[in-house]
Amino acid sequence: MPIRIKRKFSAVLVACTLAAIAPATDVGATPKAVVVPMFGGATMDTTQPDGQCMTNQRAIDRLHRLKTVERLAQTVRTLTTSDCNALMNLIPAAMATGLKINVTVWAVDTAKFDTEKRHLEDALKSFGADWLNTVSVGSESLYQKEIDPNLLAERILDVKGMVHDAYGHRDVAVGTSEPRTVWADSASDPVVEASDFVGLTVFPYWEGKPVDEGVTTLKKAIRETRAATSGKPLVVTETGWPSAGPAFGEAVASLESLERYFNEAVLWLLQQKIPYNWFSGWDEPGRFSEVEKHFGVFLADGTAKFQLTR
Template sequence: MKTAAFALALTASWTGANAYWKGFNVQATKADGSCRTQADWERDFNTMKALPGGFSSMRVYASSDCNTLANAVPAALNTGGQILASVWTQDENHYNAEKAALLSAVQRYGTRWLVAVGVGSEDLYRKETSAGRLAQQINEVRNLLNSNGGSGIQVGHVDTWTAWVDPANTAVIQACDFVGTNGFPYFQNTQSNPIDQGYNLFWQSVQATRDVVNRVKPGTWVWVTETGWPTGGPTENQAVASTPNLQRYWSEVACSAFKNGHAFWYALIDYSASPSFGVLDNNYNPKINLAC
């Protein structure tokens, strides 16, 4: 049985917002590994808009890789879409290329396409950086935007909920305008995690993140930046990958998350990945009923 207390607590903490960003995570490559073109990104935006719920925003994983922003931003503007952009932080040359790609997009197109910017993704979970360095990079990207017409654009970081509740990472929370949390009950294989516990485990992870964030930097919003349930892949303890389980997880978790705050589902389409979290098949047809 799902527990409503977690969702109700989040609703209370988010009361006052008139609208929320809701969308999907979208990768920059296609089934054959080639990079998405502007036309491909436009197809993604138009596909999302046609789904039940009329999604208009997406999260991308990088700025320079596969010319993501160079192709996705004009696609967003042509279709009325918006992008939660990302800046990859590992390797200084890569990081500098990411900042340059973001700057180029802002200078050329302004910021009306830009939801916010996530600096790094699960770097703390993978222990690829220090909290101090990541906080510095968040501030660097914010200063870059502020100096180039992007004042007021929120800049934060995306990581697993387990990284956010680690006291070693409080410097990152302090640097963030928003905190993006990723939570996957499917992968919580040291706990009882069948699909009928998915709702509880997910909202527990969000609430745990919010509790820490509110202690460290009160008033900072926690966004759901990744969650989902796979239709194919290995069994993780009691979590079974299947289409019926995705349907249940979507109906219980997605439909509550989209109503209670900014949320980006993982993922729109992921082709032959294993485990496969995409809600669309390779022909861009929904695997499940996406109505809420």
């Protein structure tokens, strides 16, 4: 009678299997570091303004719009693989418009993590990986104290084992996304070690900074994160500014502040060749707090809030 075990793609388990079948000359070889490509992109929600799941045609329309903005024209980021069948709906739109996807796999709650990972695996089976840019296992999960660092590291290795070893896409970087305070904490060292890249979330607005200190705050966060993460490749996975809502400390939510921070931050990131993902591409009327509805550079209907092309 065959013995059945629950499939798990932990990099450690896969490495043991590969070591058993690899030629002797491969034993002990150091894997090459994954190169994170330069890119600029934006986040897209899984729902439409009416709260319904995003249709494929709506996704195509949005990505065509994003392609008109040279500074955001390489990638789109999704914050789930499974909600609204997000990934399987988005991939055809990305392939039709020539964008790649920065995927987020929820790391919290074992059942949810398994579902999210399965949806990513289904996408790899169905479409290969030409559409895939990076994978973030979790987003601010440590900052929100939703998961232990060692468990998050294990889940990053699990997804890496699936993407790199089981399906052979070793050029796809897998990591996670956190603010600088988390990366600076030595408790996060196992997560740094497990990751191909460190994803950094930076919101000067939520730090109560005036917009004229926006890029200074961004630079400081990048400098401190790099110092704490042993030179791992860095991606700014989220940064942005709201165009409406209440002030937070000295930070004013206004269209003028959004336009200024976008132009100054993106220009500097491009000059420094630091990959980035703008949060967000479009306003999200379904968000709970008023200010969180207004982080898009486009209104929910696709109208640009300011001159995005230059």
